[in-house]
Amino acid sequence: MKEDELFDQQLREAFKGAEDVSFSSDFSDKVFLKIEQRKNQEFRKLSWIYAAVIGFFLITAGICLVLMADSGSYSEIVNHSSYVVLVAVLLITFQILDRKMIRKTANPL
């Protein structure tokens, strides 16, 4: 038992004695630079997604308006049961995207 403890002690000392790790002097700065780059990258990606979603909804809304103008039934949209669901989905999607973008960009680090 004592022998094992002694060997463990020697191993610990050996580990501490030989672990010579070196880093470049600007290691932390490089980490900050990478964080900044990642944030910009993420922001650009989300901006594209945001733009695409808004574009999709605008086009869809345009098509709906044209179709309904043809049939002359604007008033029916209000009574349509899926209308509420559609608005809810739209709002939730905007909220999620908005929160994601704000959360990623608000931290001043």
Add this chain to the structure above:
Amino acid sequence: MEDQELVSQILGGSQWAFRQLIDQYKRLVMHMITRVIDDDRDREELCQDVFVRVYEKLDGFHFESKLSTWIATIAYRLAINHLRKTKKRQEEQDIDQVAFQLGEHDRSVEQADYARFIQSLINQMPAPYRLVLTLFYLEGFSYPEIMEITDMPEGTVKNYLFRARHKLKELSIPYIGHEIEK
């Protein structure tokens, strides 16, 4: 500064606090990376990526474990993913299949020489053995913490540690045997 205070300052936007965290844990991260990645060209880059990931995930960390355990887990996973991406992951080798090169060492080795000798042996070991030894002896992690970091079952961790330790002892006896036998 306490880890919790450090984390709350980082989440509050303190750049200084994050620099403190990097300084405090960069050695641990480098030890983890070094034990998994053989190619030293990618190591520092990968260490930086670990801290970027730590920064990104920090708001999801609620001290379910020690901060060091959590950071070591991230470092280990990134290192493993890096190996997968670069396709440098080798077949796991058994420690008994390794032909250890002992080199020229004086039998009356000084402590510094002994440390280098032990390091040279550890560097020749298969990665999982190196890693478990480092986590246990250098970083002072417990079995449950090593299990959490590496996602290995308890039996596997104990087995790696036991066999690596046994092998080191066996190979060291010609050099330090007189001290062990005391």
